Amino acid sequence: MTAPTTLDSVLAQVDQNLEQSLNRLYELLRIKSISTDPAYASECQRAADWIVSELSGLGFDAAARPTPGHPVVVAHAPPAGGTHVLFYAHYDVQPIDPLNLWHTDPFEPQLKTDSNGRKIIVARGASDDKGQMMTFIEACRAWKAATGSLPVQVSLMLEGEEESGGKNLPAFMEANRDELGAADIALICDTDMWDRQTPSVTTMLRGLVGEEIEITCANKDLHSGMFGNAARNPNQVLAEIVASLRAPDGSVTLPGFYDDVAEISPELKAQWQGLEFDEKQFLGDVGLSQPAGEQGRSVLETIWARPTCEINGMSGGYTGDGFKTVIPSKASAKISFRLVSGMQPEKIRAAFRKHVQDRIPADCSVTFTPHGGSPAITVPSEGIHLRQALDGLSGEWGKQAVITGSGGSIPVAGDFKKILDLDTLLIGFAHVDDQIHSPNEKYDLESFHRGIRSWVRVLATFAA
Amino acid sequence: MTAPTTLDSVLAQVDQNLEQSLNRLYELLRIKSISTDPAYASECQRAADWIVSELSGLGFDAAARPTPGHPVVVAHAPPAGGTHVLFYAHYDVQPIDPLNLWHTDPFEPQLKTDSNGRKIIVARGASDDKGQMMTFIEACRAWKAATGSLPVQVSLMLEGEEESGGKNLPAFMEANRDELGAADIALICDTDMWDRQTPSVTTMLRGLVGEEIEITCANKDLHSGMFGNAARNPNQVLAEIVASLRAPDGSVTLPGFYDDVAEISPELKAQWQGLEFDEKQFLGDVGLSQPAGEQGRSVLETIWARPTCEINGMSGGYTGDGFKTVIPSKASAKISFRLVSGMQPEKIRAAFRKHVQDRIPADCSVTFTPHGGSPAITVPSEGIHLRQALDGLSGEWGKQAVITGSGGSIPVAGDFKKILDLDTLLIGFAHVDDQIHSPNEKYDLESFHRGIRSWVRVLATFAA
Numbered sequence: 001m002t003a004p005t006t007l008d009s010v011l012a013q014v015d016q017n018l019e020q021s022l023n024r025l026y027e028l029l030r031i032k033s034i035s036t037d038p039a040y041a042s043e044c045q046r047a048a049d050w051i052v053s054e055l056s057g058l059g060f061d062a063a064a065r066p067t068p069g070h071p072v073v074v075a076h077a078p079p080a081g082g083t084h085v086l087f088y089a090h091y092d093v094q095p096i097d098p099l100n101l102w103h104t105d106p107f108e109p110q111l112k113t114d115s116n117g118r119k120i121i122v123a124r125g126a127s128d129d130k131g132q133m134m135t136f137i138e139a140c141r142a143w144k145a146a147t148g149s150l151p152v153q154v155s156l157m158l159e160g161e162e163e164s165g166g167k168n169l170p171a172f173m174e175a176n177r178d179e180l181g182a183a184d185i186a187l188i189c190d191t192d193m194w195d196r197q198t199p200s201v202t203t204m205l206r207g208l209v210g211e212e213i214e215i216t217c218a219n220k221d222l223h224s225g226m227f228g229n230a231a232r233n234p235n236q237v238l239a240e241i242v243a244s245l246r247a248p249d250g251s252v253t254l255p256g257f258y259d260d261v262a263e264i265s266p267e268l269k270a271q272w273q274g275l276e277f278d279e280k281q282f283l284g285d286v287g288l289s290q291p292a293g294e295q296g297r298s299v300l301e302t303i304w305a306r307p308t309c310e311i312n313g314m315s316g317g318y319t320g321d322g323f324k325t326v327i328p329s330k331a332s333a334k335i336s337f338r339l340v341s342g343m344q345p346e347k348i349r350a351a352f353r354k355h356v357q358d359r360i361p362a363d364c365s366v367t368f369t370p371h372g373g374s375p376a377i378t379v380p381s382e383g384i385h386l387r388q389a390l391d392g393l394s395g396e397w398g399k400q401a402v403i404t405g406s407g408g409s410i411p412v413a414g415d416f417k418k419i420l421d422l423d424t425l426l427i428g429f430a431h432v433d434d435q436i437h438s439p440n441e442k443y444d445l446e447s448f449h450r451g452i453r454s455w456v457r458v459l460a461t462f463a464a
Numbered sequence: 465m466t467a468p469t470t471l472d473s474v475l476a477q478v479d480q481n482l483e484q485s486l487n488r489l490y491e492l493l494r495i496k497s498i499s500t501d502p503a504y505a506s507e508c509q510r511a512a513d514w515i516v517s518e519l520s521g522l523g524f525d526a527a528a529r530p531t532p533g534h535p536v537v538v539a540h541a542p543p544a545g546g547t548h549v550l551f552y553a554h555y556d557v558q559p560i561d562p563l564n565l566w567h568t569d570p571f572e573p574q575l576k577t578d579s580n581g582r583k584i585i586v587a588r589g590a591s592d593d594k595g596q597m598m599t600f601i602e603a604c605r606a607w608k609a610a611t612g613s614l615p616v617q618v619s620l621m622l623e624g625e626e627e628s629g630g631k632n633l634p635a636f637m638e639a640n641r642d643e644l645g646a647a648d649i650a651l652i653c654d655t656d657m658w659d660r661q662t663p664s665v666t667t668m669l670r671g672l673v674g675e676e677i678e679i680t681c682a683n684k685d686l687h688s689g690m691f692g693n694a695a696r697n698p699n700q701v702l703a704e705i706v707a708s709l710r711a712p713d714g715s716v717t718l719p720g721f722y723d724d725v726a727e728i729s730p731e732l733k734a735q736w737q738g739l740e741f742d743e744k745q746f747l748g749d750v751g752l753s754q755p756a757g758e759q760g761r762s763v764l765e766t767i768w769a770r771p772t773c774e775i776n777g778m779s780g781g782y783t784g785d786g787f788k789t790v791i792p793s794k795a796s797a798k799i800s801f802r803l804v805s806g807m808q809p810e811k812i813r814a815a816f817r818k819h820v821q822d823r824i825p826a827d828c829s830v831t832f833t834p835h836g837g838s839p840a841i842t843v844p845s846e847g848i849h850l851r852q853a854l855d856g857l858s859g860e861w862g863k864q865a866v867i868t869g870s871g872g873s874i875p876v877a878g879d880f881k882k883i884l885d886l887d888t889l890l891i892g893f894a895h896v897d898d899q900i901h902s903p904n905e906k907y908d909l910e911s912f913h914r915g916i917r918s919w920v921r922v923l924a925t926f927a928a
């Protein structure tokens with residue numbers, strides 16, 4: 001067990017060097033590593049090289065390994081024994097447009113004070129995900145500075161394509177399965193705290209199946225005066241298909257959709273009730289008052305532990321100003337399913353396609369375009385690493401850390417399980433108001449500072 | 465009765481002067497009277513002035529009368545007694561884009577030979593509606609040249625806003641009700657022949673009610689991971705509303721929708737059967753094989769004599785390339801109803817709005833924007849003017865003229881009845897392949913030449 005005095009000295013190290021830590025984060029934030037835009041490919045390489053240099057300076061065996069896209073940084077600390085953690089984050093960022101809505105240069109980080117008097121770091125990537133990534137690296141630095149080594153075995157895998165589809169990472173993990181899979185547990189730092197006082201470990205993430213359908217009826221656009229009633233209208237066909245996906249009780253109608261969905265345990269249900277999640281406020285903040293999902297379940301359960309089907313986009317015919325009496329040839333929709341533990345993406349995709357195909361009139365046709373498919377992930381709630389992480393976080397924040405789900409999807413978590421057979425703990429210090437993917441992205445200075453301290457403590461609990 | 469020798473001399477006049485008639489049409493076609501684009505307002509005025517000059521030269525008392533939009537040309541021939549006809553056409557044209565698909569300058573008319581060896585006049589407005597308009601004016605010219613006067617009393621009302629909504633014409637007709645309503649019958653030249661051998665008088669036109677709805681759920685776009693299941697998705701709400709508008713048997717479900725719809729008479733049904741309309745080919749030409757309207761009725765009946773509801777446009781959420789997991793704040797649709805005789809536009813609009821409003825969740829909202837409303841028109845099939853017009857057309861084309869319906873809507877025909885208490889005969893010489901509203905619009909030289917001859921004969925039958 002790490003003696004309290006050691007831990008205290010590492011934490012003191014963090015506090016004393018906060019300004020230098022911040023300056024290092026600023027250096028990284030100044031690198032314009034927009035992964036989706038080929039014009040910034042060299043900036044992505046520069047970000048990877050910068051990280052390699054930092055990690056090498058801390059004694060890691062680090063390299064920016066090539067992929068068909070942007071490099072993956074892999075780093076291993078010298079052998080230390082004990083729990084072996086594999087830390088994941090991403091060094092690429094979202095594009096910055098619309099640039100005119102930024103109050104300061106997105107790539108010139110600024111320390112500001114927000115309207116609540118909180119210190120915030122403003123820059124593209126401050127929260128997502130460079131700031132979060134640096135909490136872990138700076139925690140390692142503090143351990144190294146205070147004790148000369150890390151308390152557990154640490155490896156890192158830092159990717160540069162998370163914001164642009166991450167298509168190359170699974171193959172990279174496959175190709176380096178033995179090396180990466182030697183870890184005991186994966187850590188992902190890309191999520192939020194429960195609230196400003198309460199740290200959390202996210203153990204459930206929904207999976208995702210995206211599908212685009214395009215329905216074709218006539219072989220060209222028709223005049224609705226001339227053909228109205230005679231010609232099948234693809235907007236009508238599409239609407240009937242979309243409407244058929246949800247029952248009046250809010251459930252999804254695809255045959256077999258809920259077959260592999262388990263009820264959450266009474267313990268988890270009780271714990272979630274303890275979060276005192278305010279449904280009224282959650283919906284009220286966006287102008288709504290009535291939960292739309294399955295009746296008889298809490299909002300938290302429907303977004304964390306129940307699958308959904310959402311129509312993300314729908315279009316057909318004339319959608320400009322004014323009016324045009326057209327019966328279009330085509331109509332299309334982008335539809336996504338969020339999956340929970342146990343559901344198989346390809347089974348859901350096949351059920352959806354059959355459901356659609358069965359509703360296409362004989363003289364019409366449909367094409368399907370897949371947009372991603374990843375299973376949900378669930379970390380067993382009785383694991384020792386989870387308990388240790390909760391302890392470490394609770395120690396830092398002075399409040400019991402909570403176990404949360406997330407309605408979103410982080411495909412790499414599924415790949416850790418599928419390819420490397422690793423469970424994942426998702427620990428992050430971001431907040432819902434961080435404006436990620438938007439202008440004026442920020443990271444609370446407190447998130448950065450106490451995030452570093454949190455990792456110092458979590459690594460200590462892993463070593464206990 | 466007009467003696468055959470007189471008629472022959474007028475027809476000979478038409479044939480001898482065809483080239484000059486064509487040159488006059490070309491002059492009008494060169495005027496860029498695009499009514500919807502304010503940049504062409506002076507061209508619309510120029511077209512009106514050109515027509516006034518032509519009609520004045522034929523002895524008409526003609527003027528381009530101002531409206532809040534483009535002028536209406538009104539012209540009266542000197543008093544002649546007998547049947548008084550009020551001829552309607554429009555001098556404005558559709559925009560020309562996409563310009564790159566035109567093979568020649570849209571405003572530099574060309575006489576070409578098409579792939580079937582037919583002579584065609586190619587220009588914007590050649591068919592819709594300058595070519596059709598000039599068939600009547602040139603028929604008047606031939607009567608005047610051959611006999612010194614017209615065989616019946618003739619007035620013209622030629623508008624310049626048909627292609628941009630025609631918002632000012634009803635008020636103009638109201639304001640000049642006594643003057644315009646003095647006629648016995650209205651003639652509209654803006655329709656097709658039944659086929660290249662068979663002239664037709666269109667006596668049934670469907671009416672139109674256009675509505676745009678916009679459904680708002682959340683007050684901003686949401687992330688479908690975070691809110692999927694909890695937040696109402698307006699795409700889903702819209703799809704359910706649209707789907708609810710049609711029953712599986714193809715009928716429209718609005719309460720009371722068919723209340724005022726009469727069955728067509730057995731005589732009309734028999735006559736339509738005699739047209740030997742080829743449903744298979746009608747649908748097959750656009751890539752379809754299954755009629756979409758009410759079961760148990762012929763395609764011709766469903767497009768001419770049955771109302772319909774068509775979704776002309778539908779959109780919500782992300783519709784660009786790729787995928788975005790958004791739950792949009794809003795979704796919208798443009799929906800039109802084609803009405804048949806007896807149906808009241810505002811009653812249908814009210815029934816639709818109630819149907820939609822009843823399906824909007826309590827915490828969501830909908831706005832409605834009306835886009836036009838006009839009743840169907842039906843000309844009594846036993847009228848003397850109808851019989852005379854059929855005789856005149858049959859005499860020119862050597863084949864019995866037919867009585868047809870049209871699925872489309874020509875609101876002015878409803879206004880003739882409502883405001884001026886005039887029945888309307890729709891007689892035109894266009895063809896379905898005229899590419900109206902599209903690049904490379906054309907009018908068959910035969911339509912122009914025999915159209916003029918047809919009007920010469922129809923005016924003669926009215927004088928009989």
